[in-house]
Amino acid sequence: MAASTLASNDLALKTEKARREDIFFCTMALVILGTVLLGFAQSYYLAGGFQAHLPNLLVHIHAVVFSAWILLFIAQTLLISGKRLDLHRRIGILGAGLAASMVVLGFLVATDSLSRGFVPPGSKIDPKSFYSIPFFSIAVFCFLIIWALRARFDGPTHKRLILIATISLLGAAVNRWPFPIFQKGPVTSAILTLYVLFLAGFDFWSQRRIHRATVQGGLFMIIAHQLMFPIGLTPVWQRFATLAANVWMGLR
Numbered sequence: 001m002a003a004s005t006l007a008s009n010d011l012a013l014k015t016e017k018a019r020r021e022d023i024f025f026c027t028m029a030l031v032i033l034g035t036v037l038l039g040f041a042q043s044y045y046l047a048g049g050f051q052a053h054l055p056n057l058l059v060h061i062h063a064v065v066f067s068a069w070i071l072l073f074i075a076q077t078l079l080i081s082g083k084r085l086d087l088h089r090r091i092g093i094l095g096a097g098l099a100a101s102m103v104v105l106g107f108l109v110a111t112d113s114l115s116r117g118f119v120p121p122g123s124k125i126d127p128k129s130f131y132s133i134p135f136f137s138i139a140v141f142c143f144l145i146i147w148a149l150r151a152r153f154d155g156p157t158h159k160r161l162i163l164i165a166t167i168s169l170l171g172a173a174v175n176r177w178p179f180p181i182f183q184k185g186p187v188t189s190a191i192l193t194l195y196v197l198f199l200a201g202f203d204f205w206s207q208r209r210i211h212r213a214t215v216q217g218g219l220f221m222i223i224a225h226q227l228m229f230p231i232g233l234t235p236v237w238q239r240f241a242t243l244a245a246n247v248w249m250g251l252r
Contacts, residue, residue, distance in 0.1 A: 017206060017207075020202075020206050021156075021206070022080065022081040024202045024206075025077050025080070025081070025159060025163065026077055026078065026081055028077075028163060028195070028198065028199070029073060029074045029077040029078075030074075031195070031198075032070065032073065032074075032166060032167070032170065033070060033074060035170050035173050035174060036067075036070050036170070036173045038173070038177050038178070039170075039172065039173030039174060039175070039176040039177055040063075040173060040176060042178065043176065044063055055112075055113075055116060055118075056112070058105075058108060058109060058112055059109055059112070061105060062105045062106070062108075062109045065098065065101050065102055065105055066102065066169070068098060069098055069099070069102055069166070069169075070166070072091070072094070072095055072098060073162070073166050075091070076088055076091060076092070076095065076162075077159075079091070080155075080159065092152065096145075096149060099141075099142075099145045102138070102141065102169075103138055103141065103142045103145075106134065106137075106138030106141070107135065107138055109134070110131060110134035110135050110138065111131075111244050111245070111248045112248065113127075113131075113134065114127055114128065114130075114131040114241060114244060114245050114248070115245045115248045115249050115252075118130075120175060125229075125232075127241075128232070128237070128238050128241035128242065128245075129229070129232040129233055129237075129238075129241075130232065131232065131241045131244070132228050132229065132231050132232030132237055132241075133171070133228050133229065133232065134172070136224060136225075136227075136228040136231070137168060137169065137171055137172075137225075137228070138169075139224075140165075140168045140220070140221055140224045140225070141165050141166075141168050141169050143220070144161050144162075144164055144165035144168060144217055144220070144221065145161075145162070145165050147161050147217065148161035148162045148165060151213070156211060156213070157211070157212070157213040160199065160211055160213040160214050160217060161213050161217050163199060164196060164199070164213075164214075164217040164218055164221055165217075167192055167195045167196060167221070168192065168221045168225070170191075170192060170195075171188050171189070171192060171225075174188045174191045174192065175188045189225050189226065192221075192222075192225065193222050193225075196214075196218040196221060196222060197218075199214050199218065200214050200215075200218060
């Protein structure tokens with residue numbers, strides 16, 4: 001009787017823990033969706049998508065693939081919540097291909113923006129220094145996605161790394177929020193760090209410890225984002241950016 005009661009209590013505890021995780025990750029999926037919509041609604045989604053005034057076709061394709069990744073992230077989160085692991089895993093193959101496309105397009109669009117001399121409106125940094133920010137943002141995403149795919153059979157680790165990887169891409173969206181205070185690099189970085197801290201706080205609240213993937217993946221993202229701009233100011237990076245721009249211009 002005691003063993004049966006203990007097993008029943010253990011099952012109830014696991015069920016409650018799973019329910020909490022489902023609620024949290026679905027909530028974070030909605031937060032990410034809101035972040036993207038707030039940043040890009042006016043300039044892209046409400047402007048008609050492919051009818052929006054973007055610089056070229058490459059940027060349009062990047063916008064479509066980025067939007068598809070956000071929608072896929074939400075769908076996959078909902079499938080986990082609905083206990084459809086079979087469908088989640090089958091769609092995960094599509095997700096891996098979409099992530100690879102995100103990486104390739106991310107590097108191409110960043111280099112194209114460099115060749116056009118793009119910097120955020122009101123920014124006082126030069127295009128070559130700014131190039132380090134989108135370049136390393138996509139590099140961080142790539143590293144975290146590969147890590148997450150390697151850990152795909154470890155559910156708690158996998159979904160935390162996917163969440164952190166997706167958060168790492170949100171800088172451009174936050175930087176475009178229609179409030180001047182958010183259009184500054186340090187504030188944008190602080191928002192992304194806050195999202196990771198939400199995950200750490202949830203881990204501690206629900207498990208009385210912070211999951212290893214949250215600590216390792218979160219610290220990697222935060223530290224990498226803090227190093228982006230300083231790296232962009234170095235002579236080595238300036239030479240690399242010049243070479244990248246010249247190669248891109250030669251291919252056009």
